[in-house]
Amino acid sequence: MRQDPSEVLPESTSECFKSNVPGKVVLVLLPPRQGTAGPTERELRPFWIPVTNRTRSTASRGQSLAEFALVVPILIILFVSIADFGRIFGTEINIEAASRDAAEVGSNQYLAKPPGPLDMPAPAGQASYYGPIHDQIAKVVCAEMRDQFNTDYDSATQTCPTMPLVLVCIHDSQDTNCGTPAFGASVPPGCADMTSALAAGPTPDQQLTVRRWVEVKTCYRFTTLVNVPLVSFGEFWLERTRQFTIPCYFVRGTPAEDCG
16 A cells, blocks of 8 residues: 555654545554654555445345344234234124024024924924924034134035034924034033033023024134234134024914914
């Protein structure tokens, strides 16, 4: 490195300083003081430190990547959590619609083939009569919820043996199958409403009214997308109970509220 005579500083100044040359930090060799031997150009050359725009840009990119790596997981968890809330809301609507539609189908099935005259109290219940109606009602729930992630829908039999769980009761005071979940499934503790109904001894009583109705309870295990260590929403059990009145409007001369 050649020394520019115009950049020579007095002896009282430091022996090195930052050059005004853009983009570089330069060590400038000053005249040796009396009685000392200054470093040669060859000795100073390894200490030349170039600082270019490329160096600054690389450091900036590295910092940005580090910040991005810290923020991305938080953003992903936030977006997936929002998606989970939307999925829960959509699943609840699906369960509610499926339960109501199934109760309506059961009501129409009962009307199409009643166990006895509708202007008279229902005859003694028989499992052979109520069992097929229960299965038909449960199949409606299975079919309408077949697109849900945890539903084990069997298209050949149109059943869902384990999920969702369906409990049907026809309130005509004679239904013998009110305490039996559809397709022989076992009710897990997560289905609190269904478990309480079974523990209380479900009954088909008409509750001191002359009206008859179909009651459908549906329970579904919902699995969230956010399921990673330290940040997991786990699983939820979603339940709905819907009822549909069995009218007897086709019995001439009998008001709907006075059905047997």
